[in-house]
Amino acid sequence: MKKILIPIDFKFNSYDAIDYAINFFKREQCEFYFLNTYTYDLSGLNTIDLLQADDDWYDEPKHNSEDNLGKLIQKYAFNNRDSKHRFSAISEYSNLIEGMKKAIKDIKIDLVVLPGKDQKGEDSIRYSRNTKRIIEHIRECPVMIIPSSAEMYKKPKFVLVSRFDIDLPISELENWYELVQIAKGSIKIVTLSGKEELTEKQKSNQCKVRYHLEMLSGEKIEVEYIKNAPALKDFARYHSDYIMCLIDRKPDFWRKLGISHSRITNLGPLPSTPVIALHR
Numbered sequence: 336m337k338k339i340l341i342p343i344d345f346k347f348n349s350y351d352a353i354d355y356a357i358n359f360f361k362r363e364q365c366e367f368y369f370l371n372t373y374t375y376d377l378s379g380l381n382t383i384d385l386l387q388a389d390d391d392w393y394d395e396p397k398h399n400s401e402d403n404l405g406k407l408i409q410k411y412a413f414n415n416r417d418s419k420h421r422f423s424a425i426s427e428y429s430n431l432i433e434g435m436k437k438a439i440k441d442i443k444i445d446l447v448v449l450p451g452k453d454q455k456g457e458d459s460i461r462y463s464r465n466t467k468r469i470i471e472h473i474r475e476c477p478v479m480i481i482p483s484s485a486e487m488y489k490k491p492k493f494v495l496v497s498r499f500d501i502d503l504p505i506s507e508l509e510n511w512y513e514l515v516q517i518a519k520g521s522i523k524i525v526t527l528s529g530k531e532e533l534t535e536k537q538k539s540n541q542c543k544v545r546y547h548l549e550m551l552s553g554e555k556i557e558v559e560y561i562k563n564a565p566a567l568k569d570f571a572r573y574h575s576d577y578i579m580c581l582i583d584r585k586p587d588f589w590r591k592l593g594i595s596h597s598r599i600t601n602l603g604p605l606p607s608t609p610v611i612a613l614h615r
Contacts, residue, residue, distance in 0.1 A: 337365045337517075340444040342435060342469070344371070345403050348450040351483040353411065355609070356448045357420060358487040363517055364419040368442060369407055371400045372427045372434035400426040431465055432472045439475045446514075447473055451480040451604050461603055470600050470612060471590075474583070477511070478612040480599075485609050488576045491520045493611075495548075496567065497582045498527045499540040501615055505547060511580065511613055512551050520578070522548055523557050527567065530560040564602055575607040584615045 339356055343349050356367065373396040404424035411422050427434040438444060449469060451462070462470070462480075469478060493515045497503065515522060526533070526541055533541070541558070549556050561567050571579055581599050589595040599612050 337363055337445045338442055339365055339367045339446050339448055340435065340438055340442070341367060341369055341448045342371070342431060342465075343369045343404070343407065344465075345407075346450075348483045351485075352448050352450040352481040355481045355485055355487055356479070357411070357415065357418075359518060360420070361418065366421045366423060367411070368423050368425055368438060368444070369404055370425045370427065370434060370438055371404055372429050372431050373397065373400045374428065374430060397426065397428070432468055435469065435473055436475065439473070444476055446476055447478045449478065449480055451482040451485075451610065462600065467596070467600050470583075470597055471586070474585075474614045477514075477614070480604075480610045480612070482605060482607050482609065484607040486575070486607070489519070491518055492523055492574075492577045493518075493520045493580055494523045494525050494574075494577050495544070495580050495582075496525045496527055496561075497541075497544075499537045499544070500534075501582075501584055502540050503544055503582060503615065507613055507615070508544065508547055509551070511611070512548065514611070515552075518578075521554070522552060523559065523577075524548075525567070525570070526558060526560050527563070528560060529562050564598070568602060568605065571605045571608040578609045578611060579605065580611040580613060582615055583612045 337360060339360065341349070341353055341356065353367070353369075401424075404426055408422050408424050415422075425434075425438055427437070429437070435447065439447070447469070449466060451466065461467075466480070470480075495511075524541070524545060526537075528537065545556055545558065561570055571577065581602070583597045583599055586597070587595070590597070597612075599610065602610075
């Protein structure tokens, strides 16, 4: 049974991501875990204020979280009574990233699903702060980012995007291919480089991946070359029936300091194309 974690902030775009995920896994036995984290607003409070705070002040965030999660579970459990899906809620006093990491470890989550619409509007070129934090810090499993206007097509094409300057683990490819099979999709490889500019190492890594995926799928896989991220974004704009899958390599020193960001964060939201972040 697949275990899917969906962080919830009770905004409408969260529901779009839930609906897409339920449709994506409609043939699979799955348990969906809705996670809401909460903290206390301590700004402007001193030690005396905290000591004098009544029980209602402490209980209100917890009660609100549990009440809203309960309504969400009731809604989706009722609407999916005959499906293979189960729904559970996690209300956690912690910051978002810590709460997600704890759930992923304790429950052995297979996939994180989150909305890709920025809070500032559909035309924004940047992800919201929380989405960027999840992309940058959640590396224990794949992360699927769903724009609010994304549609679930019957046989989507999964586009594996990489520069192939690093060797991709076979286990990661095989786990990713399970998602392709679940959606009854097909595969395309996009090399983020000009064909004539590839090094021998890139060519070798690309051939290994292509060969292994052709062995898994039993089909010949097309390879396309796109030179840079802006061209990739334009490519995605005209292929809303694709699911873009990018390899997010291990953070280097500068990224850990927050000076640089992952290729997925830099790419930004795609208007209607889902993105899956895979981790190296």
